[in-house]
Amino acid sequence: MPHDPIPKVLAGKRVLIAEDDAILAMYAESVVGELGGEVLGCARSSNAALDLLNQSLPDLVLLDVNLGRGTSEGVLQAAQEMQVPVLVSSGSNPNALPPAFQDLPTLAKPWTPDEFAIAAASLLLKADHAIFGFPVRAT
Amino acid sequence: MFWLPVGILLALLLVAPVRQWGWWIGAAGAAELTASWLWWDNSLLAALAYFSANAIEAAVGAHLLLRVIRQRNFLQRPSDTTIFVVICGLLAPVISATIIASIDTVSGKNPDFAIWPHVWLGDASGILVATPLTLLAIETWRDRSRVGLQTILEVSALGISLVTIGVAAFHGDLPTPYLTLPLLLWAGFRFEMRGALASLGLLVAISPVFSLVLGSRFADPSSREAEVVGLQIFFAVAAVSALFAGVLAHQNALARRALRRSNDLLEARVADRTARLSAALRAGRLGVLELSLPDGTARLDAAASRLWNLTVRKTSLATLLTKVHPADRSTLSESLLKVGEGRDSSRIEIQCRIGEIEPRWVVIDVDRQFHAGRAVTLIGTIQDVSERVEALRRQRLLVDELSHRVKNTLSVVQAIAMQTLRGPGERDARDAFILRITALARGHDLLAREGWDAASLDQLVAEAIVPFGGSERFELQPAATEVKLPAQQALAIALALHELSTNAAKYGALSQPAGRVAIVWGLSKDRSILRLTWTERGGPPVAAPATAGFGSLLLKRVVPQDLNGMVKLVYREEGVECSIEAPLQLQLQSGFDATGKLN
Numbered sequence: 001m002p003h004d005p006i007p008k009v010l011a012g013k014r015v016l017i018a019e020d021d022a023i024l025a026m027y028a029e030s031v032v033g034e035l036g037g038e039v040l041g042c043a044r045s046s047n048a049a050l051d052l053l054n055q056s057l058p059d060l061v062l063l064d065v066n067l068g069r070g071t072s073e074g075v076l077q078a079a080q081e082m083q084v085p086v087l088v089s090s091g092s093n094p095n096a097l098p099p100a101f102q103d104l105p106t107l108a109k110p111w112t113p114d115e116f117a118i119a120a121a122s123l124l125l126k127a128d129h130a131i132f133g134f135p136v137r138a139t
Numbered sequence: 140m141f142w143l144p145v146g147i148l149l150a151l152l153l154v155a156p157v158r159q160w161g162w163w164i165g166a167a168g169a170a171e172l173t174a175s176w177l178w179w180d181n182s183l184l185a186a187l188a189y190f191s192a193n194a195i196e197a198a199v200g201a202h203l204l205l206r207v208i209r210q211r212n213f214l215q216r217p218s219d220t221t222i223f224v225v226i227c228g229l230l231a232p233v234i235s236a237t238i239i240a241s242i243d244t245v246s247g248k249n250p251d252f253a254i255w256p257h258v259w260l261g262d263a264s265g266i267l268v269a270t271p272l273t274l275l276a277i278e279t280w281r282d283r284s285r286v287g288l289q290t291i292l293e294v295s296a297l298g299i300s301l302v303t304i305g306v307a308a309f310h311g312d313l314p315t316p317y318l319t320l321p322l323l324l325w326a327g328f329r330f331e332m333r334g335a336l337a338s339l340g341l342l343v344a345i346s347p348v349f350s351l352v353l354g355s356r357f358a359d360p361s362s363r364e365a366e367v368v369g370l371q372i373f374f375a376v377a378a379v380s381a382l383f384a385g386v387l388a389h390q391n392a393l394a395r396r397a398l399r400r401s402n403d404l405l406e407a408r409v410a411d412r413t414a415r416l417s418a419a420l421r422a423g424r425l426g427v428l429e430l431s432l433p434d435g436t437a438r439l440d441a442a443a444s445r446l447w448n449l450t451v452r453k454t455s456l457a458t459l460l461t462k463v464h465p466a467d468r469s470t471l472s473e474s475l476l477k478v479g480e481g482r483d484s485s486r487i488e489i490q491c492r493i494g495e496i497e498p499r500w501v502v503i504d505v506d507r508q509f510h511a512g513r514a515v516t517l518i519g520t521i522q523d524v525s526e527r528v529e530a531l532r533r534q535r536l537l538v539d540e541l542s543h544r545v546k547n548t549l550s551v552v553q554a555i556a557m558q559t560l561r562g563p564g565e566r567d568a569r570d571a572f573i574l575r576i577t578a579l580a581r582g583h584d585l586l587a588r589e590g591w592d593a594a595s596l597d598q599l600v601a602e603a604i605v606p607f608g609g610s611e612r613f614e615l616q617p618a619a620t621e622v623k624l625p626a627q628q629a630l631a632i633a634l635a636l637h638e639l640s641t642n643a644a645k646y647g648a649l650s651q652p653a654g655r656v657a658i659v660w661g662l663s664k665d666r667s668i669l670r671l672t673w674t675e676r677g678g679p680p681v682a683a684p685a686t687a688g689f690g691s692l693l694l695k696r697v698v699p700q701d702l703n704g705m706v707k708l709v710y711r712e713e714g715v716e717c718s719i720e721a722p723l724q725l726q727l728q729s730g731f732d733a734t735g736k737l738n
Contacts, residue, residue: 021550030557093539093584
């Protein structure tokens with residue numbers, strides 16, 4: 001595949017990565033970096049993710065469904081309350097996801113940098129068009 | 140009166156072997172001559188002549204009877220008895236009556252054959268009474284069997300009645316001896332030939348006792364002649380009646396015994412079959428249930444009742460439904476109704492849960508039974524499949540977990556590549572690697588979703604083209620029916636499509652905006668071979684590469700092997716063409732020599 005330089009879709013954006021597998025977290029960090037984004041932090045548990053969420057307001061959360069011992073449903077709820085866009089990353093069968101995670105933009109593991117770039121860009125576009133917190137459809 | 144000796148002699152001849160007949164006749168002659176010398180005042184010559192007539196009569200009668208019925212005992216079958224009555228009772232006495240009447244006529248004792256009817260009647264009644272009696276006595280002697288109290292009582296009652304009525308009749312207190320006939324019939328029907336003949340014997344014994352010792356109506360000489368004839372006729376009639384009553388009763392008893400035997404046999408067979416059937420049902424852990432549609436009643440066997448948490452075996456469909464898990468209740472009742480009303484095929488299989496707390500999964504198989512053209516009963520089996528369902532659930536969990544792990548591992552491999560290949564010149568290699576891993580993961584994903592049994596080729600192709608522009612750049616022409624591939628073939632095709640797409644994006648049709656790829660797949664006529672073609676058009680002119688990269692190596696070496704098929708890659712100037720052929724393993728599982736056929 002001829003490689004066009006990846007557009008820096010995350011330029012100036014701050015991303016919170018919630019991923020309990022260290023290698024995968026590093027992978028995500030590299031991808032975010034290549035796309036021009038800034039990694040706010042890597043949380044390995046729901047509590048750590050919630051702490052990071054409370055300390056700072058990220059532009060995007062990359063959220064692994066199974067975080068540590070449980071699911072990351074609490075983090076999802078908090079992010080949604082703060083109206084931070086969430087990109088779900090999951091290794092499970094899509095129909096096996098907890099109800100709260102269904103109908104959300106999801107990256108199936110293993111995902112490629114391109115897949116991440118496209119999904120993140122479309123999410124951020126929607127968030128940018130949101131007026132007073134109400135998202136409008138980006139056409 | 141009646142000439143019993145000839146009857147006794149006839150019976151002895153019937154029983155004895157033919158070569159002993161001379162001895163028996165001699166013995167009988169000696170006895171008769173002795174009696175004649177003691178009591179009657181016949182001359183020796185006359186006595187000898189009379190006996191000879193009787194001997195000829197008995198021998199001819201016995202010989203003819205044996206020739207016709209071919210067995211000694213004529214008391215078993217009504218036809219034999221009839222033949223006996225005709226030959227020995229009616230015909231044989233003609234011989235002796237003729238001989239004796241001739242002698243008497245010649246000697247002048249009784250002129251003009253006047254004695255003929257008397258002799259004939261006397262011998263006939265003598266044979267009819269004495270022969271069966273003697274035969275029976277011999278048989279009884281040979282085959283003594285036990286007698287019950289009830290029989291003794293009945294025999295006593297019969298004997299007393301017979302003696303009472305017989306005595307009264309012979310003494311003249313009753314108008315006619317024929318009043319004893321019902322008793323003879325009673326004896327015959329109850330005790331077969333034995334009873335009939337014993338009663339007859341008793342009557343015969345009573346009559347001479349009265350005539351000789353006690354005196355009776357026969358004592359009057361004027362009426363004696365007519366009375367004797369009447370009595371002879373009576374005994375002939377009585378003997379024939381008793382014989383037929385006896386033989387018919389015997390037949391009846393035989394038939395009843397045969398019926399009882401065949402009934403016992405049938406019962407035993409039914410019991411045996413039932414036992415085997417229930418053993419089979421037990422082995423299969425199957426319960427039996429029967430639903431009567433018109434009245435909604437239900438009958439279950441013990442196993443079915445236990446499965447249904449019931450203590451009774453007869454209940455109603457409504458009660459059965461209350462025990463079904465609420466979530467399955469309406470499904471079950473509708474399914475049963477459908478079958479019952481003929482809206483569904485006659486046999487169905489329903490899976491449902493019984494009980495609300497810790498429900499058990501059961502499978503119910505019912506078949507519609509018709510009566511007079513209308514479905515009236517649903518009969519079938521019920522089987523506890525909870526363990527199977529649980530095993531399936533566990534298996535599904537395991538498969539899910541496994542696929543999760545596989546995908547996670549592939550993610551880790553990707554991440555390691557990302558970290559490892561960081562040099563400025565390694566960028567392309569890194570991306571190609573990551574994409575190949577992703578293609579592999581997508582194939583796995585598809586298989587995991589379908590339980591690792593098979594993946595749909597349509598879906599596989601649709602997912603494979605997504606990263607490369609999807610339907611905007613590809614023209615898909617799927618097979619008429621959905622094609623399912625086993626795991627190995629599915630992964631091979633996924634990898635092949637990925638390599639072809641990658642190549643097209645780099646150098647082929649997908650590297651130019653106007654370029655398109657057509658993917659066409661279908662089955663051979665006998666549905667045994669899958670053919671898929673990849674055709675690129677609208678790209679830059681194509682030339683075969685000088686060196687084989689990993690992609691083409693994968694296509695030419697790995698994919699054919701995994702597919703158990705063939706891949707043909709052609710670098711046409713107007714665009715790359717690739718055709719893939721593979722045996723359809725999910726439909727033809729055995730004996731297919733793919734390479735032989737494809738080459």
